Amino acid sequence: MPVITYREAIRHALAEELTRDENVVVMGEEVGQFNGAYKVTEGLLEKFGPKRIVDTPISEAGFIGLGIGASMLGIRPVMELMFWSFYSVAFDQIVNNAANVRYMSGGLINCPIVIRGPANGGTNVGATHSHTTENVLAHHPGLKVVVPATPYDAKGLLKSAIRDNDPVMFLENTILYGDKGEVPEGDYVVPLGKADVKREGTDLTIVTYGRSVLHSLKAAETLATEHKINVEIVDLRSIRPLDFDAVLASVRKTHRVLIVEEQKPFCSVGAQLSDMIQLEAFDELDGPVHRLCTVDAPAIYSPPVEVEQLPNVNRVIKAALAAVK
């Protein structure tokens, strides 16, 4: 099986869906001529032409709204936000129009749009460019939200997202773009709403998604060799819909939970998960649900300190030890 980067996996998904469905259009800042700010869309303009690979002005409210309007007529836009941090400029369009138009019309209108781009910290770009937006997006019924950690999941989830008839928010990570993994050539999909147990274990369940999956996997190796703690890692992959059955199955096995995510703690995805775990698995728990989040402040610029603000391998190890104590 070919080994390719996360970036290439997304590009392949885009190319395959552009080939498969003539209604698919890729739009965003620098997606065409510039070959993509992070080279995700490199080569697509040459292959598919300017009608379907569209460079936009820097106008997130305008072009996201345009994509939503076009999707109501059956176009399937895949809109890139260069940083998901820019979603706040298009907030009205996403949370009022994309999320609500089906409901407000009593089901008469569909909005088959994908909005994709990176939503992460860790790249020393300061507070305005480092938001993790999955919690705010997933808060809105009508939207679907997915956060892939691996190249395989990135390709499969994006293909599912583009084929979906609901608006799907697809959150990537600039630090993962260069990560390599095995990705099949050709057609396959990863269904939305299906978690993946990335590591089996018996002593502690780590529920996580996105780049925190990779930190957790590395931490699990150290926990096993140095502390004899066998960690199970549930990669959610999809925030809404959510595969909570996978979380429950794991909790019933290990009886202890640590949630790891690159979100600020207040009202994060993990806060929702904690609530659900204590409601639905209270009798299975040997101790309180633990959470490891980003330190609760705007993203610090200082490069050596930013690493410590976010989840990292050492912080996961420390949190896991606290969770099993």
Added chain:
Amino acid sequence: MSKSTQAKSHASAPVNARLSKEEKVELYRKMVRIRRFEERSLRAYQAKKIGGFLHLYIGQEAVAVGCCSLMGKNDHVITAYRDHGHAISVGMDTKGLMAEMYGKVTGCSKGKGGSMHFFAPSLNYWGGHGIVGGQIPLGTGLAYGLKFKGLKGAAMAFMGDGAVNQGAVHEAYNLAALWNLPCVFVIENNGYSMGTSQERSSAGELHQRAAGYDMAWEVINGHDLYEVRAKMDVVLTRAREESKPSVVEIDTYRYRGHSVADPDKTYRSKAEIEEYQRTKDPLNLFQSILREEGNLDDALVEKIDQEARAEADVAADFAEASPFPTVEDIQKDVYWESDNPSQRVSQGRLFFN
């Protein structure tokens, strides 16, 4: 040019000259139907049958009727929250509209949208929208979709005068002009952005902002149905045939507050409203024109009015008698997938309560 001569010149525009007597009467009828529907809605609102806001279209009827009467099969309409006139103009059933405002499951949006959110995709009507200017990028997207599909059509994106100060509108203008999208941005200038007059809220002339994007613009007297049709026909034809966007400012006036519960005495005088009603009411003006042309007489005017009142009453009775949606209906129509379970591909939970 005298007003009378001006009105006659628009009457002789090709798009108006070819109208049959029946078609002209039907245009007048539609304006009357809107007026009576709105008056009946007001009574229902005052009786607390309708909640929230009620943005009435009284005074502006010639704008929606005139513009929507020009729609071809590939033309589309999207508008803001003052959307009852457009909904009736495109042909939505008034029973479904009234039921929607009563919050009944028989409403056009099953009681889920309310007064600001009427939709009829089968009539190429993409809604009322509640956030000022938020529908304008969507309308630009409709135009984009038409061009992408190679269809000769136009998207009419309506907004109030206050929306012209929203940033999203300027992003939409830029995209439409940059990409030559067949979008007609229609500013229904009723002179007041909620309770702030145009001169107190907007620098310069609204239509002239189009020049900043190298877009064509037009100004229309929205009290004159013939003028609306004559000038909009030129703009729409350019959109369809050349795929060119335009901005159209249509001068109009509303007789009621922004929403009916809003006190409008603080920003305009009763005398101003009465002056408009006396001299510029679009129903009265068009009625006079049709009488002069020999297309209307007292008997027909009375018949149309009675039928419109009866229709509005039937709509209200229908709404009153209809059932509300159930509590279980709250979570329907949220996701396409949850409403089409046999075709569902994703897994996991979609709802969390």
